[in-house]
Structures are given as structure tokens and as C-alpha cells.
Amino acid sequence: MSTRVRSPTIDLEVPAPVEKKIRLEENPMDESNVTKEDTSIPVVSGPSKKVSKSAKRKQKRILPEPYSSEDVLWRDIVALLGDDTVDHALQQGTEWDSPFDFREEVEVEVSTLSSNGDALARSPASSAPWVIVAPFALPGERIRVRVYRSSRLHSFADLLEVVSPNLDLRDNSRARCRYFGQCSGCQYQMLSYDTQLGIKRNVVIKAYENFSNLPKETIPDVLPTIASPLQYGYRTKITPHFEAPPKKARKEADSSSANSTDKPSWLKIGFNEIGKRTVLDIEECPIATPVLNAALGPIREDIIKNIWGYKKGVSLLLRDSIEHPPSDISSTPSPEDEKHICITNHKATVRERVDSTYFEFPGHSFFQNNNSVLVPLTSYVKDAIFPSSKSSGPTHLVDAYCGSGLFSLMLAPHFDTVAGIELSAESIKSATANAIINGLPQGKCSFLAGDAANIFSTVSHFPPDKTALIIDPPRKGSDEPFIEQLVRFACSTVVYVSCNVHTQARDIGMIIERMEQKGGGRKYVLESLRGFDLFPQTAHVESVAVLRLV
Numbered sequence: 148m149s150t151r152v153r154s155p156t157i158d159l160e161v162p163a164p165v166e167k168k169i170r171l172e173e174n175p176m177d178e179s180n181v182t183k184e185d186t187s188i189p190v191v192s193g194p195s196k197k198v199s200k201s202a203k204r205k206q207k208r209i210l211p212e213p214y215s216s217e218d219v220l221w222r223d224i225v226a227l228l229g230d231d232t233v234d235h236a237l238q239q240g241t242e243w244d245s246p247f248d249f250r251e252e253v254e255v256e257v258s259t260l261s262s263n264g265d266a267l268a269r270s271p272a273s274s275a276p277w278v279i280v281a282p283f284a285l286p287g288e289r290i291r292v293r294v295y296r297s298s299r300l301h302s303f304a305d306l307l308e309v310v311s312p313n314l315d316l317r318d319n320s321r322a323r324c325r326y327f328g329q330c331s332g333c334q335y336q337m338l339s340y341d342t343q344l345g346i347k348r349n350v351v352i353k354a355y356e357n358f359s360n361l362p363k364e365t366i367p368d369v370l371p372t373i374a375s376p377l378q379y380g381y382r383t384k385i386t387p388h389f390e391a392p393p394k395k396a397r398k399e400a401d402s403s404s405a406n407s408t409d410k411p412s413w414l415k416i417g418f419n420e421i422g423k424r425t426v427l428d429i430e431e432c433p434i435a436t437p438v439l440n441a442a443l444g445p446i447r448e449d450i451i452k453n454i455w456g457y458k459k460g461v462s463l464l465l466r467d468s469i470e471h472p473p474s475d476i477s478s479t480p481s482p483e484d485e486k487h488i489c490i491t492n493h494k495a496t497v498r499e500r501v502d503s504t505y506f507e508f509p510g511h512s513f514f515q516n517n518n519s520v521l522v523p524l525t526s527y528v529k530d531a532i533f534p535s536s537k538s539s540g541p542t543h544l545v546d547a548y549c550g551s552g553l554f555s556l557m558l559a560p561h562f563d564t565v566a567g568i569e570l571s572a573e574s575i576k577s578a579t580a581n582a583i584i585n586g587l588p589q590g591k592c593s594f595l596a597g598d599a600a601n602i603f604s605t606v607s608h609f610p611p612d613k614t615a616l617i618i619d620p621p622r623k624g625s626d627e628p629f630i631e632q633l634v635r636f637a638c639s640t641v642v643y644v645s646c647n648v649h650t651q652a653r654d655i656g657m658i659i660e661r662m663e664q665k666g667g668g669r670k671y672v673l674e675s676l677r678g679f680d681l682f683p684q685t686a687h688v689e690s691v692a693v694l695r696l697v
């Protein structure tokens with residue numbers, strides 16, 4: 148597969164810059180900034196320095212893992228600079244020679260957004276072809292940034308100031324979070340929700356152009372991104388973290404009479420600060436559910452009170468859960484009648500309802516983090532399997548990477564038989580229990596713990612032309628053994644749900660290619676592609692691809 152393919156820039160109108168300055172919180176030269184890794188490729192001034200620095204430099208020249216976020220960024224950088232420019236730099240061997248010093252400040256104009264949500268700007272015309280990657284800025288904006296790390300034909304920079312904002316896109320008053328611009332969690336709070344959905348559609352388009360290896364004419368028009376019913380207050384799980392007291396602080400505390408209920412200034416309980424390895428102190432997270440926000444204050448107070456007892460840093464778990472199991476599973480209570488609580492114990496049972504289906508799973512297990520979009524998502528998958536144009540649909544469902552049984556149980560009423568597989572034995576236990584709790588007929592759903600590829604030997608009696616397969620793997624995607632067996636099994640419909648559209652594009656391309664090679668005249672057609680917004684205000688997009696065997 149070619150490593151460099153042109154991709155379109157984000158399809159946003161870039162109006163003439165408006166001369167109005169917006170100041171962002173400037174990063175002070177504080178402790179947190181010093182901890183930032185200086186992996187820049189410095190411009191070296193003297194020969195004695197040059198030896199050790201060039202040795203260091205060589206170590207940093209690591210090409211990105213294919214399909215990693217660095218690789219995704221690299222394709223965006225190539226698209227922005229152009230193939231010829233990149234080829235020239237590669238031939239000259241100048242692709243690692245950053246024109247910027249560590250901490251150099253520069254003013255640039257943003258051209259486009261990367262698929263990871265960062266702004267991409269060419270370096271000023273006078274310097275070498277190079278791209279600046281900075282957070283929280285938009286196409287058409289002039290920004291002042293400070294470089295903190297350089298890589299191959301690009302440098303990462305902190306955003307210091309939006310010198311001329313793109314007021315067609317940006318409205319800072321939209322941001323509901325007081326930490327927006329410092330926290331690494333959200334990228335898009337300054338944008339309208341429609342713009343966010345449009346950007347995510349473009350991410351899906353670019354992913355299939357860059358990573359699927361499919362001829363352009365076989366990739367369908369990407370459908371508009373499906374919105375999340377909740378755009379704030381949707382996250383049912385957050386994991387803020389904090390460090391244990393540093394030695395110096397411990398010594399000082401031992402010798403002082405400071406009130407132990409005061410929060411020490413070094414203690415930060417929250418999420419990663421953008422572009423740094425430090426934690427940002429967070430008292431609320433507007434994308435998390437109200438229940439989690441209500442619980443965060445008392446949890447923080449408890450940590451502050453007991454902080455000197457911590458020997459190691461801790462990653463907290465806050466999970467939104469229905470308080471009590473339903474007394475009568477056959478009647479669906481109204482949301483107001485179902486009290487929610489915050490679960491913090493990794494082993495405790497979390498309870499969620501999706502429409503009338505009820506799920507239980509341990510706190511540490513995987514479950515989708517935006518409950519509000521799960522009815523649209525699972526209904527969409529069902530409708531893809533049973534298009535209204537077909538009179539008779541599949542009777543058997545295989546749910547690969549099934550977790551606690553979300554797709555299996557939501558879709559079970561439409562199938563005679565359902566088989567799920569999942570690596571986590573605990574999730575399989577939950578899926579099996581959830582089938583019973585929801586009153587599904589015994590024997591209708593079976594769940595197996597193991598690698599996804601093992602499912603094909605257990606469903607060899609399923610009629611392939613009457614079988615639908617759902618694939619919902621982790622970010623790294625599926626693998627060759629699974630795809631090889633999928634192609635051999637050749638079921639009528641495959642619905643691939645993914646939180647990483649880049650590995651999804653790779654896998655879909657591979658499934659189609661292998662089927663063409665080995666299918667004896669049958670082939671998979673990529674019937675539809677669309678993003679689902681499971682993570683509003685962030686750059687993440689869930690993608691659903693539908694393959695039909697013809």
C-alpha cells in the first residue's frame with residue numbers, strides 16, 4: 148500500500164480574516180512547561196554541541212506506526228505540503244531539519260484541520276516547507292504559537308493567541324467549559340454542532356481515501372454524521388487522575404502546621420493539560436453527566452483530606468449507573484423514575500438501560516460512554532442488516548468483539564440465533580447474564596470468551612447467506628486471522644462499527660480485496676459509510692461501514 152496519498156483539506160469556507168484579537172490563556176514559564184519533553188530538533192550553533200545533538204536527533208527519527216494517530220497526522224501534512232514538496236525534502240534529506248528553535252514564537256495562518264482535530268499551518272513563506280501543528284485554532288485564522296517539539300516536516304506548538312479569528316466558524320461564547328483551551332479532552336467547543344458534524348464527515352472521507360487502498364469509485368459518498376442527542380452532559384464515564392505527593396512537598400508538609408484540609412498548590416486532580424504531561428485541575432467536566440459532576444466535588448474533597456496517605460498516583464473511575472436493578476424487567480420505567488448514582492469502585496456493578504434493554508457490567512469493563520446515542524446507533528445497525536428493500540433478511544447474527552452484549556441483545560428480537568465473542572471473560576459473563584436478565588429465550592444467545600477469530604469455528608453450522616456479522620473491535624482494529632476466516636465464511640452482510648475510522652478503512656479494504664481474490668466470483672460491496680457522533684465537542688468520530696455480499 149502506498150504510504151503517501153493526497154487527501155482533501157477540510158471542506159470549510161475560509162473567509163477573509165477579521166482584524167480582532169482574541170487572547171488565550173498564555174502558558175506561563177512554570178514548572179509544568181519545564182516538564183514538557185524537549186524533543187525538538189534544535190538549530191545547533193557550535194560544532195561541539197553538534198555531535199551529541201545529532202546523535203540525539205537520530206534517535207528521534209522514528210517513523211510513525213502505520214495507522215497510528217502520528218501516521219494519520221503525517222498523511223495530513225503530506226496533503227497540505229503537496230507530494231512534490233515532500234518528495235523533494237525526502238530526496239534532499241531535509242525532512243528532519245526544523246526551521247524552528249525550541250520555544251520559538253511564530254505567527255502563521257491556519258490552512259486546515261488535521262483528522263486529530265489540530266490546526267495545520269504552513270510555516271511562513273520565507274522559511275523551509277514545514278507545517279506547524281497547534282491546538283484550538285481554525286482554518287483561516289492567523290495565530291501566534293510557540294514551538295515545543297519538532298518531527299518530520301512538522302513542529303508542534305502551543306497556541307498563544309488567535310490574532311485574527313475566523314468569526315464565520317469561531318464563537319468562543321459557545322464553549323461551556325471553563326477549562327476549554329487548556330484541557331486536552333475537547334477540541335471543538337467553539338464550533339457550532341453542525342460544523343463539528345461536517346468536520347467528522349470529512350475525517351471519514353479522508354480515512355477511506357488514505358487508508359483503505361480501495362479504488363475511489365468503489366467508496367460510496369459518506370453520509371452525513373448522525374448527531375448525538377446530547378451534546379453536553381453525555382459522558383457516562385470519566386477517569387480523572389492525580390499524582391502522589393512529591394518528596395519535597397511531603398518534607399515541607401511534615402515540618403509545617405498547614406491546615407490539612409487546604410489543597411496543596413502542587414495537587415492537581417483532573418485531565419491532561421493540552422500539549423503537556425501535566426495534569427490540569429478540574430472541578431467539573433460539562434461533557435460528563437450531571438451525576439458524575441455532582442460526585443466529583445466530594446471525591447476531590449476526600450482526596451485532598453487524605454492526600455498525604457497516597458504513595459502512588461491514582462486514576463479515578465467515575466461511572467454513571469442506574470441505582471437499583473429494575474423490579475419488573477418487562478416494564479420500562481420513565482427516565483425520571485430511574486435514579487442514577489456515581490460508581491467509583493472498579494468491581495462494582497454498573498447498570499445502564501438502552502431503550503427497553505437493561506445491561507449490567509463491572510465498573511472496569513468496556514461499555515459505550517455516550518448512552519444517549521446508543522438507540523440511534525443500534526437501530527442504524529439493525530436497519531443496515533434489514534433494509535426495507537429486502538423481503539427476507541438474515542436469521543443468524545454473529546457479534547464479534549461483543550463486550551457485555553450491546554449489539555447482540557439490542558438486535559436479538561430480530562434473529563433466531565445470536566453468537567457473540569469477546570476477549571474479556573468478565574464481559575462475556577455479563578453478556579450471558581444480561582441475556583437472562585432481559586428474558587431472552589434460553590439457547591437463543593450464546594457468548595464465548597476468546598479471540599474474535601475463534602468465532603468462525605463455532606458458527607460453522609450458521610447458513611452464511613442468512614448470517615449477519617457485526618464487528619466492533621478496539622482502536623487497533625481487527626487482524627488478518629479474523630479477516631481470512633471472515634472471507635472464508637462469507638456471510639451476507641457485515642456491519643463494521645469502529646472508534647478508529649483509520650484502522651476500519653484498512654480492514655474494510657482488506658476484506659474487499661481478499662474476497663475478490665478468494666471469493667470465487669463473489670465480492671463484498673461497500674454499500675454505505677457514515678460517522679456517528681459518540682463524542683461531541685471532541686475530534687473523535689465513530690464510523691459505521693456496511694458491506695454486502697454480491
Ligand SMILES: C[S@@+](CC[C@H](N)C(=O)[O-])C[C@H]1O[C@@H](n2cnc3c(N)ncnc32)[C@H](O)[C@@H]1O
Nearest residue numbers: 513548549550553569570571598599619620621
Ligand atoms: C469497542 S469495544 C466494543 C464492545 C461492544 N461491541 C460494545 O459496543 O459494547 C471492543 C471490545 O473488543 C474486545 N476485544 C479486544 N481484543 C479482542 C480480540 N482479539 N478478540 C475479541 N475481543 C476483543 C474488548 O475487550 C472490548 O470489549
